[in-house]
Amino acid sequence: MNQEAANDEINLAEIFSKLWAYKFLFIPIIFICxxxxxxxxxxxxxxxxxxxxFIPHKNNQDNGSNLSLGNTGALSLxxxxxxxxxxxxxxx
Numbered sequence: 568m569n570q571e572a573a574n575d576e577i578n579l580a581e582i583f584s585k586l587w588a589y590k591f592l593f594i595p596i597i598f599i600c601x602x603x604x605x606x607x608x609x610x611x612x613x614x615x616x617x618x619x620x621f622i623p624h625k626n627n628q629d630n631g632s633n634l635s636l637g638n639t640g641a642l643s644l645x646x647x648x649x650x651x652x653x654x655x656x657x658x659x
Contacts (some may be wrong), residue, residue, distance in 0.1 A: 586593075
C-alpha cells in the first residue's frame with residue numbers, strides 16, 4: 568500500500584510534453600471552433616434587445632457640480648449614476 572501511495576503523483580512536465588507533441592493538431596481545431604462560433608454569432612437571430620434612457624439629475628444649487636453630458640467624459644457617467652462630481656464649470 569505504501570508503494571502505491573509513493574507512486575501516486577502527477578508529473579506535469581510529462582503531461583505538457585505529450586500535449587505539446589500534438590500542438591499542430593490542436594491549433595487547427597481551435598481555429599475551426601473559433602471560426603464556426605464567429606459565423607454563428609454573426610448570423611444568429613437576435614432574440615433579446617434592451618434600451619435605456621439616462622436622465623441627468625437637475626441640481627438647483629450652484630455648488631460647482633457639472634452634471635451635463637459635455638466634454639467631461641467619465642465624470643458625466645459618474646454624475647448620471649448619482650456619484651457627486653465637483654469640478655469648476657468650464658467657460659468656452
